[in-house]
Amino acid sequence: MFELVIFDLDNTLALTDDLEGFRGASNLGNKDQEYKSRLIAEINKKNRRLLSSDFFEELKEAIPNLKLAVFTKSPRCYACTVLSEVYSDVDWESIVAFEDVQNTKPAPDGIILAAKACDVTNREAIVIVGDDLGDVEAAYHAGVRVVLAELHGASPHYEARKRIPDASVVKQKTLVEAILDIGQKLPILERLVEGVQAHNGFFGRVCRAGHFPPRAVEETKRPLQVISLGRLFTEHRSIKPRREWHELTNEIVKFKNTDNFPIEWAKCVRDTVNEQIRIHREKGGIKSLFKKYKVVITTAPSKKNRPPRMENFLEQIESILEESPLSNSTVEVIDDMFEFSPEAKSHHGEHLTMVQRYENVRDCLSITGDAEIENKLVFLIDDVVTTGATLYYMDKYSRANGAEEVFCISLAHTISGARD
Structure with missing residues (x-):
């Protein structure tokens, strides 16, 4: 259970796009009464509040000792004025503004300062609620949880979503749920690894x-398009605080040089495949409701002198499918649909750049002549995706050989540090 929630201000707590002129660098340290009066007049021209009084009452009722803070890149006078006008009913334990820290977001300084002011030392008991990439990265650098809250109705922040926050919400109700039980909102494999039981049949x-x-x-x-079931944090020092207590990262590292993943992970992939077929069926309309799909499941091949871990994982998936077949589908599991030539290099082991990774796969990966995938749904399974190079060419070759649709699924998406 969280002890401290730190909110971003602009477009998380309040709609402020039209107040940009009041929070620029020229207003740092500004305490002028004329400035403040103009700001208040502008604030009161519209309803800017994004979170209701009921939202905060529900949190307090569920977690009586919960502390609330704000960390913003905006000037202090601006932040305090907006909060006093828009959230006069909320008591903030700490407000950290641009002038209060040496480095603002995405640096973690403001989170650390707010936590110290609130006397909260357990990183796992702190959550950041923000609407953009800077909020997500600041949380990772500080080693705390983060909820991406896109409540203001603007276009989705795809770069922030790509960093895979602990939860991603677009409604106040869902934000309450995320704060009260973050485990339910985690990526599905992380939920499994952390031992969280799903509520209400939510996939x-x-x-x-x-x-x-x-x-x-x-x-x-x-x-x-790659579907990831969780995250893997790299060893970069900037995100070390989050990697240290991220359970899926630790589990993947533990199994890195072994021959098998846990059988529960294979069940998770089987359920994900079934869910994607259900969604694909619904998109096809009435004509697809009773269609029996032909499905192929395969994996990224192992390179020379590497243990056949993914091929073994495919065998585990196949055994799960025998126990629990997919709904209205026939499945063929193929462990040798793709192959790497002996010249293929290790992307991570040889520290290849993004361009080198794509060139390596392009030049060394091929689809075998025996693959019969025309008019079938093809599921490509990989363990960790970083640049997407291997899955990109597997997807391309599958489509070129007549697949009806291709789904790329990775156990985890790499979350890199500042200069990875």
Whole structure:
């Protein structure tokens, strides 16, 4: 249970796009009464509040000792004025503004300062609520949970979503749920690893991210869509505080040089495949309601001198499918649909750049001639996706060989540090 919730201000607590002129660098340290009067007049021209009084009452009722704070990149006078006008009924334990820290978001300084002011030392008991990439990265740098709250109705912040916050919400009701029980909103494999029991039959959250190949390698207008079931934090020092207590990262590292993943992970992939078929069926309309799909499930092949971990994982998935078949679908599991030539390099082991990774896969990966996938749904399974290079070419070759649709699923999406 959380002890401290730290909110971003602009477009998280209040609609402020039209107040940009009041929070620029020229207003740092500004305490002028004329400035403040103009700001108040502008604030009161519209309803700016994004979270109701009921929202805060519900939180307080559920967690009586919960502390509330604000961390903003805006000037202090601006922040305090907006909060006093828009949230006069809320007592903020701490307000951290631009002038209060040496480095603002995405640096963690403001989170650390707010936590100290609120006397909260347990990082796992702190959650940030914000609406953009800076909020997500600041939380990762501080080693705390983060909820991406896009409550203001603007276009989705895809870069922030791609960083896979602990929860992602667009409604006040869902934000309350996330704060009271963050485990239910975690990516589905993380929920499993943390031992969270699903409520109300909710399948769980999968995360989608688009990956474009480098233009130096290939031109395309269509990004590869990858469905990730969780996150893997890299070893970069900037996100070490979050990696230290991220259970899925620790589990993946533990199984890195073994031959198998836990069987529960195979069940999670089986359920994800079934859910994606259900969604695909619904998109097809009435004509697809009773269609029996032909499904192929395969995996990224192992490179030379590497343990066949993913091939073994595919066997685990196949055994689960025998126990619990997919709904209205026939399934073929193929462990050798793709292969790497002996010249293929290790992306991580040899520290290849993004361009080098795509070139390596382009030049060394091929689809075998025995693959019969025309008019079938093809599911490509990988363990960790970073640049998406391997899945990109597997997807491309599958479509070129007649697949009706291709789904790319990774156990985890790499969350990199500032300069990874």
